[in-house]
Amino acid sequence: MFELSANDYQAIWLSAQVATLATLLALPAGFAIAALLVFVRLPGKALLEGLVNLPLVLPPVVVGYLLLLLVGQDSWFGGLLNTLGIRVIFTWKAAVLAALVVGFPLLVRSLRIGMESIDKDLLAAARTLGAPWHDQLFTMILPLSWRSLLAGATLMFARGLGEFGATIMIAGNIAGSTRTIPLAIYDYAAVPGGDSQALTLCLVAIGLSLCVLLGSERLVGRRRAGTEKSS
Structure with a gap:
């Protein structure tokens, strides 16, 4: 009970790597x-938003x-990757791709909520003073939306840590190569x-997710306290 095998440690380490790399x-x-959805007027914005959020509603x-x-070998893109010597299917890269696609909407939604709360008068004043768009982006929008960026990254990491369905389809369930925590629990x-081993890995997954969430809240709290103290 509550003992981890070498394969379990591999699954935990791979899950952390996959979730981290996908988030970054x-x-x-x-x-x-x-930023495009919030600050730019463009035709087809609703379609773009729908495509971004589609992985949230699809199984x-x-x-x-x-x-x-x-990215399969029979597809045009997969064939191009093969000619470049890049193999994705049934490798750890496929697990990263699955975690990235499934968790991406959570990151965008969190960032969008944060950006929509930015005072538009500040951006209008910056434009009036002649600040170019990239200056506004990096000196105003990014600093004012860092909390939503951190929250979105945290949610995406936790989602990538628990990804199962897309991963098993594109990466398979190969011990030591593509077997993440959810796949090991399934096995x-x-x-x-195998109930005790499955429960142990469930507790590990819960612990990792809680550590990430609590760490994010702690960083936000410190930054907020520092801001209030300086003001």
Whole structure:
């Protein structure tokens, strides 16, 4: 009871790596798309928003199958990757891709909420004073939306940590290579007598998610306290 095997440690380490890398890769695009949705008038914005949020409403298995069609060897894009010597399917890269796609809407939604709370008069004053768009982006929008950025990154990390459906479709369940915590739990739950190991990994997943959430809240609290003290 509550003992972890070498394969379990591999699954935990791989899950942390996959969730972290997916979150880091998504941050620039997530920030850019959120800013585009909030501050830019463009035709088809509703369609773009729908496409971004689509993984939230689709079953993860459907997302995984669509990714399989996109990067599979029989697809145009998959063939291009093969000619470049890049293999995605049934590797850890596929697990990162699945976590990135499934968690991306949470990052964008959180950032969008934060950006929508920014006083538009501040941006209008900056434009009046001649500040270019990139100056507004990095000196005003980014500092004023850092809390939502941190919250979105936290949610995406936790979502990537628990991703199952899309991962098993595109990455498979290969011990030591693509088996993450949810896949290991699934294996244990399907084997007679594996309940204790499954429960142990469930507790590990809960502990990791709580640590990330509490760490995020602590950082936000420190930054808020520092801001109030300086003001």
